[in-house]
Amino acid sequence: MGDILGSYDVLGAFWLTIRLAFFGALGALVLGTVVAVMRVSPVAVLRLLGTSYVNVFRNVPLTLMMVLSVLGVTYIMGLPLSQDVQQNAIRWAIVVLSVYHAAFVCEALRSGVNTVPAGQAEAARAVGLTFGQSMVNVILPQAFRGSVAPLGSVLIALIKNTTVAAVIGTADAAGLMQEVIENETGSFSVFAIFAIGFVILTLPLGLLFTHLSRRLAVKR
Protein backbone atom coordinates (compact mmCIF):
# COMPACT_ATOMS: atom_id res chain seq x y z
CA MET A 1 0.00 0.00 0.00
CA GLY A 2 2.90 2.28 0.85
CA ASP A 3 4.43 1.64 -2.57
CA ILE A 4 1.34 2.83 -4.34
CA LEU A 5 0.98 5.95 -2.20
CA GLY A 6 4.69 6.63 -2.73
CA SER A 7 4.95 6.14 -6.48
CA TYR A 8 1.57 7.50 -7.60
CA ASP A 9 0.01 10.93 -7.02
CA VAL A 10 -3.06 9.64 -5.19
CA LEU A 11 -3.71 12.97 -3.46
CA GLY A 12 -3.44 14.84 -6.77
CA ALA A 13 -5.95 12.45 -8.32
CA PHE A 14 -8.38 12.96 -5.45
CA TRP A 15 -7.84 16.72 -5.72
CA LEU A 16 -9.11 16.51 -9.31
CA THR A 17 -12.07 14.42 -8.08
CA ILE A 18 -12.85 17.18 -5.58
CA ARG A 19 -12.61 19.86 -8.28
CA LEU A 20 -14.88 17.88 -10.62
CA ALA A 21 -17.37 17.41 -7.79
CA PHE A 22 -17.24 21.05 -6.64
CA PHE A 23 -17.76 22.67 -10.03
CA GLY A 24 -20.17 19.93 -11.09
CA ALA A 25 -22.24 20.52 -7.95
CA LEU A 26 -22.20 24.29 -8.46
CA GLY A 27 -23.37 23.93 -12.05
CA ALA A 28 -25.99 21.34 -11.12
CA LEU A 29 -27.37 23.54 -8.33
CA VAL A 30 -27.74 26.61 -10.56
CA LEU A 31 -29.10 24.71 -13.55
CA GLY A 32 -31.34 22.50 -11.39
CA THR A 33 -32.84 25.56 -9.67
CA VAL A 34 -33.63 27.14 -13.04
CA VAL A 35 -35.26 23.92 -14.27
CA ALA A 36 -37.24 23.59 -11.01
CA VAL A 37 -38.57 27.15 -11.35
CA MET A 38 -39.57 26.34 -14.93
CA ARG A 39 -41.42 23.24 -13.73
CA VAL A 40 -43.52 25.20 -11.21
CA SER A 41 -44.00 28.34 -13.34
CA PRO A 42 -47.45 29.39 -14.54
CA VAL A 43 -46.27 29.31 -18.20
CA ALA A 44 -47.19 25.98 -19.84
CA VAL A 45 -44.33 26.07 -22.38
CA LEU A 46 -41.73 26.50 -19.62
CA ARG A 47 -43.29 23.67 -17.63
CA LEU A 48 -43.10 21.42 -20.68
CA LEU A 49 -39.46 22.37 -21.27
CA GLY A 50 -38.58 21.69 -17.63
CA THR A 51 -40.35 18.32 -17.62
CA SER A 52 -38.66 17.30 -20.88
CA TYR A 53 -35.26 18.27 -19.48
CA VAL A 54 -35.73 16.09 -16.42
CA ASN A 55 -37.07 13.15 -18.41
CA VAL A 56 -34.23 13.24 -20.92
CA PHE A 57 -31.26 13.69 -18.61
CA ARG A 58 -32.53 11.51 -15.79
CA ASN A 59 -32.94 8.59 -18.17
CA VAL A 60 -29.79 8.79 -20.31
CA PRO A 61 -26.85 6.90 -18.73
CA LEU A 62 -24.10 9.18 -17.47
CA THR A 63 -21.38 7.11 -19.19
CA LEU A 64 -23.14 7.61 -22.51
CA MET A 65 -23.22 11.39 -22.01
CA MET A 66 -19.53 11.44 -21.07
CA VAL A 67 -18.53 9.50 -24.17
CA LEU A 68 -20.81 11.62 -26.33
CA SER A 69 -19.25 14.82 -25.00
CA VAL A 70 -15.77 13.83 -26.16
CA LEU A 71 -16.28 11.54 -29.16
CA GLY A 72 -19.43 13.22 -30.42
CA VAL A 73 -19.26 16.86 -29.50
CA THR A 74 -15.52 17.50 -29.30
CA TYR A 75 -14.31 15.48 -32.29
CA ILE A 76 -17.25 14.96 -34.65
CA MET A 77 -18.95 18.34 -34.10
CA GLY A 78 -15.62 20.03 -33.47
CA LEU A 79 -16.50 21.84 -30.24
CA PRO A 80 -13.58 21.38 -27.84
CA LEU A 81 -13.65 23.36 -24.57
CA SER A 82 -9.83 23.44 -24.56
CA GLN A 83 -7.05 22.59 -27.03
CA ASP A 84 -5.35 20.54 -24.31
CA VAL A 85 -6.73 16.98 -24.33
CA GLN A 86 -6.71 16.58 -20.52
CA GLN A 87 -8.23 20.05 -19.94
CA ASN A 88 -10.89 19.39 -22.56
CA ALA A 89 -11.85 16.14 -20.82
CA ILE A 90 -12.03 17.85 -17.41
CA ARG A 91 -14.18 20.72 -18.65
CA TRP A 92 -16.56 18.46 -20.51
CA ALA A 93 -16.76 16.18 -17.47
CA ILE A 94 -17.84 19.17 -15.34
CA VAL A 95 -20.45 20.21 -17.91
CA VAL A 96 -21.85 16.68 -18.20
CA LEU A 97 -21.92 16.18 -14.42
CA SER A 98 -23.79 19.51 -14.06
CA VAL A 99 -26.31 18.79 -16.80
CA TYR A 100 -26.96 15.23 -15.58
CA HIS A 101 -27.34 16.03 -11.88
CA ALA A 102 -29.37 19.19 -12.52
CA ALA A 103 -32.27 16.86 -13.30
CA PHE A 104 -31.96 15.31 -9.83
CA VAL A 105 -31.44 18.68 -8.12
CA CYS A 106 -34.61 19.89 -9.86
CA GLU A 107 -36.64 16.99 -8.51
CA ALA A 108 -35.22 17.33 -4.99
CA LEU A 109 -36.03 21.03 -5.05
CA ARG A 110 -39.50 20.41 -6.40
CA SER A 111 -40.22 18.09 -3.49
CA GLY A 112 -39.00 20.99 -1.32
CA VAL A 113 -41.42 23.37 -3.05
CA ASN A 114 -44.21 20.94 -2.17
CA THR A 115 -43.36 21.31 1.53
CA VAL A 116 -44.19 25.04 1.30
CA PRO A 117 -47.89 25.58 2.06
CA ALA A 118 -49.93 27.13 -0.76
CA GLY A 119 -50.82 30.01 1.55
CA GLN A 120 -47.21 31.26 1.45
CA ALA A 121 -47.38 31.81 -2.30
CA GLU A 122 -50.84 33.38 -1.99
CA ALA A 123 -49.64 35.78 0.68
CA ALA A 124 -46.64 36.73 -1.46
CA ARG A 125 -48.88 37.46 -4.44
CA ALA A 126 -51.43 39.28 -2.30
CA VAL A 127 -48.70 41.59 -1.02
CA GLY A 128 -47.95 42.56 -4.63
CA LEU A 129 -44.87 40.47 -5.45
CA THR A 130 -44.46 39.22 -9.02
CA PHE A 131 -43.95 35.51 -9.74
CA GLY A 132 -40.17 35.96 -9.83
CA GLN A 133 -40.08 38.00 -6.63
CA SER A 134 -42.22 35.54 -4.70
CA MET A 135 -40.04 32.67 -5.97
CA VAL A 136 -36.78 34.35 -4.89
CA ASN A 137 -38.00 35.82 -1.60
CA VAL A 138 -40.59 33.40 -0.30
CA ILE A 139 -40.84 30.03 -2.06
CA LEU A 140 -37.23 29.04 -2.90
CA PRO A 141 -35.67 29.93 0.49
CA GLN A 142 -38.22 27.68 2.18
CA ALA A 143 -37.97 25.02 -0.55
CA PHE A 144 -34.17 24.81 -0.15
CA ARG A 145 -34.54 24.35 3.59
CA GLY A 146 -37.15 21.66 2.98
CA SER A 147 -34.95 19.77 0.52
CA VAL A 148 -31.56 19.81 2.28
CA ALA A 149 -31.60 16.06 2.94
CA PRO A 150 -32.41 14.96 -0.65
CA LEU A 151 -29.97 17.59 -2.01
CA GLY A 152 -27.29 15.99 0.20
CA SER A 153 -28.01 12.62 -1.39
CA VAL A 154 -27.69 14.16 -4.85
CA LEU A 155 -24.33 15.69 -3.89
CA ILE A 156 -22.99 12.39 -2.60
CA ALA A 157 -24.16 10.62 -5.76
CA LEU A 158 -22.44 13.34 -7.78
CA ILE A 159 -19.12 12.85 -5.96
CA LYS A 160 -19.21 9.13 -6.66
CA ASN A 161 -20.33 9.71 -10.25
CA THR A 162 -17.17 11.74 -10.94
CA THR A 163 -15.57 8.30 -11.36
CA VAL A 164 -17.48 7.97 -14.64
CA ALA A 165 -15.36 10.83 -16.00
CA ALA A 166 -12.47 8.36 -16.13
CA VAL A 167 -14.00 6.88 -19.29
CA ILE A 168 -13.04 10.05 -21.16
CA GLY A 169 -9.54 9.99 -19.70
CA THR A 170 -9.56 12.46 -16.82
CA ALA A 171 -6.77 11.84 -14.33
CA ASP A 172 -9.14 11.74 -11.35
CA ALA A 173 -9.18 9.09 -8.62
CA ALA A 174 -10.91 6.49 -10.79
CA GLY A 175 -8.59 7.24 -13.69
CA LEU A 176 -5.58 6.74 -11.45
CA MET A 177 -7.01 3.53 -10.06
CA GLN A 178 -7.27 2.09 -13.59
CA GLU A 179 -3.67 3.13 -14.21
CA VAL A 180 -2.44 1.53 -10.99
CA ILE A 181 -4.28 -1.71 -11.70
CA GLU A 182 -2.83 -1.82 -15.19
CA ASN A 183 0.76 -1.16 -14.06
CA GLU A 184 0.81 -3.08 -10.78
CA THR A 185 -1.89 -5.50 -9.82
CA GLY A 186 -5.57 -5.50 -8.96
CA SER A 187 -4.91 -6.19 -5.31
CA PHE A 188 -7.23 -5.57 -2.39
CA SER A 189 -5.02 -2.74 -1.10
CA VAL A 190 -5.49 -0.75 -4.34
CA PHE A 191 -9.22 -1.07 -3.97
CA ALA A 192 -9.00 -0.14 -0.27
CA ILE A 193 -7.03 3.07 -0.89
CA PHE A 194 -9.57 4.45 -3.33
CA ALA A 195 -12.60 3.20 -1.42
CA ILE A 196 -11.35 4.86 1.78
CA GLY A 197 -10.65 8.05 -0.17
CA PHE A 198 -14.27 8.26 -1.29
CA VAL A 199 -15.63 7.42 2.15
CA ILE A 200 -13.52 10.25 3.59
CA LEU A 201 -15.11 12.62 1.08
CA THR A 202 -18.72 11.51 1.36
CA LEU A 203 -19.32 10.30 4.92
CA PRO A 204 -18.78 13.68 6.65
CA LEU A 205 -20.94 15.33 3.99
CA GLY A 206 -23.77 12.94 4.75
CA LEU A 207 -23.54 13.72 8.46
CA LEU A 208 -23.33 17.45 7.75
CA PHE A 209 -26.44 17.42 5.57
CA THR A 210 -28.44 15.44 8.11
CA HIS A 211 -27.45 18.01 10.73
CA LEU A 212 -28.29 20.92 8.42
CA SER A 213 -31.65 19.48 7.44
CA ARG A 214 -32.64 19.56 11.12
CA ARG A 215 -31.14 22.97 11.87
CA LEU A 216 -32.48 24.76 8.80
CA ALA A 217 -35.97 23.27 8.88
CA VAL A 218 -38.61 26.01 8.76
CA LYS A 219 -40.70 26.00 11.92
CA ARG A 220 -44.39 26.37 11.22
Add this chain to the structure above:
Amino acid sequence: MTEPLVVLKDVNKHFGDLHVLRDINLSIGAGEVVVVIGPSGSGKSTLCRTINRLETFETGSITIDGKTLPEEGKELAQLRADVGMVFQSFNLFAHKTILDNVTLGPIKARKTPKAQAEKRAMELLERVGVAHQAQKFPAQLSGGQQQRVAIARSLAMDPKVMLFDEPTSALDPEMINEVLDVMVELAKEGMTMVVVTHEMGFARKAANRVVFMADGQIVEEQAPEAFFTAPKSDRAKDFLGKILTH
Protein backbone atom coordinates in the same frame (compact mmCIF):
# COMPACT_ATOMS: atom_id res chain seq x y z
CA MET B 1 -70.36 58.58 -1.13
CA THR B 2 -68.39 59.25 -4.33
CA GLU B 3 -67.51 56.86 -7.15
CA PRO B 4 -67.43 53.27 -5.77
CA LEU B 5 -63.91 51.96 -5.12
CA VAL B 6 -64.60 48.32 -5.89
CA VAL B 7 -67.19 47.31 -8.46
CA LEU B 8 -68.11 43.73 -9.29
CA LYS B 9 -70.32 43.33 -12.32
CA ASP B 10 -72.07 40.09 -13.35
CA VAL B 11 -69.22 37.97 -12.02
CA ASN B 12 -69.56 34.22 -12.62
CA LYS B 13 -67.30 31.37 -11.59
CA HIS B 14 -67.44 27.58 -11.57
CA PHE B 15 -65.41 25.00 -9.68
CA GLY B 16 -65.99 22.13 -12.10
CA ASP B 17 -69.75 21.59 -12.11
CA LEU B 18 -70.30 23.76 -9.07
CA HIS B 19 -71.47 27.29 -9.85
CA VAL B 20 -69.76 29.10 -6.94
CA LEU B 21 -70.43 32.69 -7.99
CA ARG B 22 -73.69 33.51 -9.79
CA ASP B 23 -74.09 36.94 -11.38
CA ILE B 24 -72.47 38.78 -8.52
CA ASN B 25 -73.08 42.53 -8.58
CA LEU B 26 -71.58 44.51 -5.75
CA SER B 27 -70.27 48.05 -5.32
CA ILE B 28 -68.16 49.13 -2.40
CA GLY B 29 -67.63 52.83 -1.80
CA ALA B 30 -64.45 54.39 -0.43
CA GLY B 31 -64.43 54.18 3.35
CA GLU B 32 -67.22 51.64 3.45
CA VAL B 33 -67.04 48.51 5.58
CA VAL B 34 -68.91 45.58 4.06
CA VAL B 35 -69.37 42.35 5.97
CA VAL B 36 -70.08 39.24 3.92
CA ILE B 37 -71.81 36.44 5.79
CA GLY B 38 -73.50 33.24 4.80
CA PRO B 39 -73.45 29.48 5.32
CA SER B 40 -70.26 27.60 4.45
CA GLY B 41 -70.01 26.78 0.79
CA SER B 42 -72.01 29.88 -0.11
CA GLY B 43 -69.08 31.35 -2.05
CA LYS B 44 -68.25 34.18 0.33
CA SER B 45 -64.54 33.31 0.64
CA THR B 46 -64.31 32.80 -3.10
CA LEU B 47 -65.89 36.22 -3.62
CA CYS B 48 -63.32 37.80 -1.33
CA ARG B 49 -60.42 36.06 -3.08
CA THR B 50 -61.74 36.95 -6.51
CA ILE B 51 -61.46 40.67 -5.75
CA ASN B 52 -57.65 40.49 -5.94
CA ARG B 53 -57.69 37.62 -8.41
CA LEU B 54 -56.29 34.93 -6.16
CA GLU B 55 -59.23 33.15 -7.76
CA THR B 56 -59.94 33.58 -11.44
CA PHE B 57 -63.46 34.16 -12.72
CA GLU B 58 -65.04 33.35 -16.05
CA THR B 59 -67.39 36.14 -17.01
CA GLY B 60 -68.13 39.62 -15.75
CA SER B 61 -65.72 42.31 -14.62
CA ILE B 62 -64.13 43.64 -11.46
CA THR B 63 -62.73 47.16 -11.24
CA ILE B 64 -60.73 48.67 -8.42
CA ASP B 65 -60.53 52.46 -8.32
CA GLY B 66 -61.75 52.55 -11.91
CA LYS B 67 -59.12 50.10 -13.18
CA THR B 68 -60.17 46.68 -14.52
CA LEU B 69 -58.36 43.71 -12.98
CA PRO B 70 -55.59 42.66 -15.39
CA GLU B 71 -55.22 38.98 -16.32
CA GLU B 72 -51.72 38.21 -15.01
CA GLY B 73 -48.21 39.55 -14.85
CA LYS B 74 -46.73 42.82 -13.59
CA GLU B 75 -49.87 44.95 -13.75
CA LEU B 76 -51.77 42.44 -11.66
CA ALA B 77 -48.96 42.43 -9.08
CA GLN B 78 -49.13 46.24 -8.96
CA LEU B 79 -52.86 46.17 -8.47
CA ARG B 80 -52.60 43.56 -5.74
CA ALA B 81 -50.13 45.82 -3.95
CA ASP B 82 -53.03 48.28 -3.55
CA VAL B 83 -55.34 45.61 -2.14
CA GLY B 84 -54.51 44.31 1.33
CA MET B 85 -55.43 40.75 2.17
CA VAL B 86 -55.69 39.00 5.53
CA PHE B 87 -56.10 35.22 5.47
CA GLN B 88 -57.82 32.78 7.78
CA SER B 89 -54.53 30.95 8.40
CA PHE B 90 -52.40 34.15 8.68
CA ASN B 91 -49.87 32.97 6.06
CA LEU B 92 -46.96 34.92 7.52
CA PHE B 93 -43.70 34.11 5.71
CA ALA B 94 -42.44 31.31 7.96
CA HIS B 95 -38.71 31.81 7.28
CA LYS B 96 -38.69 35.57 7.91
CA THR B 97 -38.79 37.57 11.13
CA ILE B 98 -41.88 39.56 12.02
CA LEU B 99 -40.16 42.77 10.94
CA ASP B 100 -39.05 41.27 7.61
CA ASN B 101 -42.58 40.00 7.02
CA VAL B 102 -43.87 43.56 7.18
CA THR B 103 -41.07 45.18 5.15
CA LEU B 104 -40.86 42.62 2.31
CA GLY B 105 -43.79 44.05 0.32
CA PRO B 106 -42.78 47.72 0.57
CA ILE B 107 -39.12 46.97 -0.26
CA LYS B 108 -39.77 44.62 -3.20
CA ALA B 109 -43.07 45.79 -4.68
CA ARG B 110 -42.85 49.52 -3.87
CA LYS B 111 -39.05 49.92 -3.90
CA THR B 112 -39.19 51.73 -0.56
CA PRO B 113 -35.71 52.22 0.95
CA LYS B 114 -35.02 49.63 3.67
CA ALA B 115 -34.57 52.10 6.54
CA GLN B 116 -37.80 53.89 5.73
CA ALA B 117 -39.71 50.61 5.35
CA GLU B 118 -38.43 49.41 8.73
CA LYS B 119 -39.37 52.64 10.47
CA ARG B 120 -42.89 52.44 9.10
CA ALA B 121 -43.09 48.71 9.91
CA MET B 122 -42.18 49.38 13.54
CA GLU B 123 -44.89 52.06 13.75
CA LEU B 124 -47.45 49.61 12.41
CA LEU B 125 -46.30 46.79 14.69
CA GLU B 126 -46.54 49.25 17.59
CA ARG B 127 -50.06 50.08 16.53
CA VAL B 128 -51.20 46.45 16.47
CA GLY B 129 -49.35 45.79 19.73
CA VAL B 130 -46.60 43.37 18.69
CA ALA B 131 -43.61 45.72 18.28
CA HIS B 132 -41.65 43.95 21.04
CA GLN B 133 -41.84 40.70 19.01
CA ALA B 134 -40.29 42.22 15.86
CA GLN B 135 -37.19 40.00 15.83
CA LYS B 136 -39.05 36.73 16.44
CA PHE B 137 -40.27 34.24 13.85
CA PRO B 138 -43.98 33.67 13.15
CA ALA B 139 -44.02 30.19 14.76
CA GLN B 140 -42.98 31.78 18.07
CA LEU B 141 -46.11 33.97 18.23
CA SER B 142 -49.66 33.11 19.23
CA GLY B 143 -52.37 32.98 16.59
CA GLY B 144 -53.81 36.31 17.61
CA GLN B 145 -50.40 37.96 17.46
CA GLN B 146 -49.69 36.41 14.07
CA GLN B 147 -52.96 37.70 12.68
CA ARG B 148 -52.23 41.20 13.96
CA VAL B 149 -48.82 41.03 12.24
CA ALA B 150 -50.63 39.95 9.06
CA ILE B 151 -52.81 43.06 9.33
CA ALA B 152 -49.70 45.22 9.81
CA ARG B 153 -48.11 43.54 6.77
CA SER B 154 -51.12 44.53 4.66
CA LEU B 155 -51.21 48.06 6.06
CA ALA B 156 -47.53 48.57 5.21
CA MET B 157 -48.54 48.69 1.54
CA ASP B 158 -50.95 51.60 2.20
CA PRO B 159 -53.77 49.68 0.52
CA LYS B 160 -56.84 51.34 -0.94
CA VAL B 161 -58.99 48.49 0.26
CA MET B 162 -58.46 45.59 2.66
CA LEU B 163 -59.93 42.12 2.26
CA PHE B 164 -60.38 39.89 5.31
CA ASP B 165 -61.07 36.23 4.61
CA GLU B 166 -62.44 34.81 7.88
CA PRO B 167 -59.66 36.45 9.91
CA THR B 168 -60.77 35.04 13.26
CA SER B 169 -61.97 31.56 12.30
CA ALA B 170 -58.65 29.85 13.08
CA LEU B 171 -58.15 31.61 16.42
CA ASP B 172 -58.68 30.43 19.97
CA PRO B 173 -61.71 32.19 21.47
CA GLU B 174 -59.69 34.39 23.84
CA MET B 175 -57.64 35.76 20.96
CA ILE B 176 -60.52 36.76 18.71
CA ASN B 177 -61.12 40.09 20.38
CA GLU B 178 -57.55 41.36 20.12
CA VAL B 179 -57.81 40.94 16.35
CA LEU B 180 -61.33 42.35 16.09
CA ASP B 181 -60.28 45.40 18.12
CA VAL B 182 -57.59 46.21 15.54
CA MET B 183 -60.15 45.79 12.76
CA VAL B 184 -62.71 48.04 14.47
CA GLU B 185 -59.95 50.66 14.85
CA LEU B 186 -59.21 50.44 11.13
CA ALA B 187 -62.88 50.76 10.24
CA LYS B 188 -63.19 53.89 12.38
CA GLU B 189 -60.20 55.45 10.63
CA GLY B 190 -62.02 55.14 7.32
CA MET B 191 -60.32 52.12 5.76
CA THR B 192 -62.38 50.49 3.02
CA MET B 193 -62.92 46.91 4.10
CA VAL B 194 -64.52 43.73 2.82
CA VAL B 195 -64.79 41.28 5.70
CA VAL B 196 -65.91 37.66 5.42
CA THR B 197 -66.73 36.67 8.97
CA HIS B 198 -69.14 34.99 11.34
CA GLU B 199 -68.54 37.64 14.01
CA MET B 200 -71.94 39.27 14.34
CA GLY B 201 -70.60 41.59 17.04
CA PHE B 202 -68.07 43.02 14.64
CA ALA B 203 -70.71 43.42 11.95
CA ARG B 204 -72.97 45.34 14.31
CA LYS B 205 -70.15 47.50 15.64
CA ALA B 206 -68.21 48.39 12.52
CA ALA B 207 -70.06 47.48 9.33
CA ASN B 208 -71.96 49.89 7.11
CA ARG B 209 -73.59 47.07 5.23
CA VAL B 210 -74.10 43.34 5.52
CA VAL B 211 -74.12 41.22 2.38
CA PHE B 212 -75.75 37.83 2.85
CA MET B 213 -74.70 35.12 0.43
CA ALA B 214 -76.13 31.66 -0.17
CA ASP B 215 -75.46 29.16 -2.97
CA GLY B 216 -73.17 31.53 -4.83
CA GLN B 217 -75.66 34.38 -4.95
CA ILE B 218 -76.05 37.62 -3.05
CA VAL B 219 -79.43 37.07 -1.43
CA GLU B 220 -79.73 40.20 0.64
CA GLU B 221 -77.93 43.51 1.34
CA GLN B 222 -78.90 45.60 4.36
CA ALA B 223 -77.61 47.78 7.14
CA PRO B 224 -76.38 45.49 9.97
CA GLU B 225 -79.06 46.34 12.53
CA ALA B 226 -81.88 45.88 10.03
CA PHE B 227 -80.38 42.65 8.78
CA PHE B 228 -79.98 41.04 12.17
CA THR B 229 -83.35 42.13 13.52
CA ALA B 230 -85.51 41.97 10.42
CA PRO B 231 -84.01 39.90 7.59
CA LYS B 232 -86.12 39.98 4.46
CA SER B 233 -85.34 36.65 2.80
CA ASP B 234 -86.31 33.25 4.16
CA ARG B 235 -82.80 31.99 3.53
CA ALA B 236 -81.33 34.69 5.79
CA LYS B 237 -84.01 34.11 8.46
CA ASP B 238 -83.18 30.42 8.44
CA PHE B 239 -79.41 31.10 8.68
CA LEU B 240 -79.73 33.65 11.47
CA GLY B 241 -82.12 31.37 13.32
CA LYS B 242 -79.42 28.71 13.39
CA ILE B 243 -76.56 30.89 14.57
CA LEU B 244 -78.26 33.38 16.89
CA THR B 245 -80.28 30.98 19.03
CA HIS B 246 -77.35 29.91 21.21
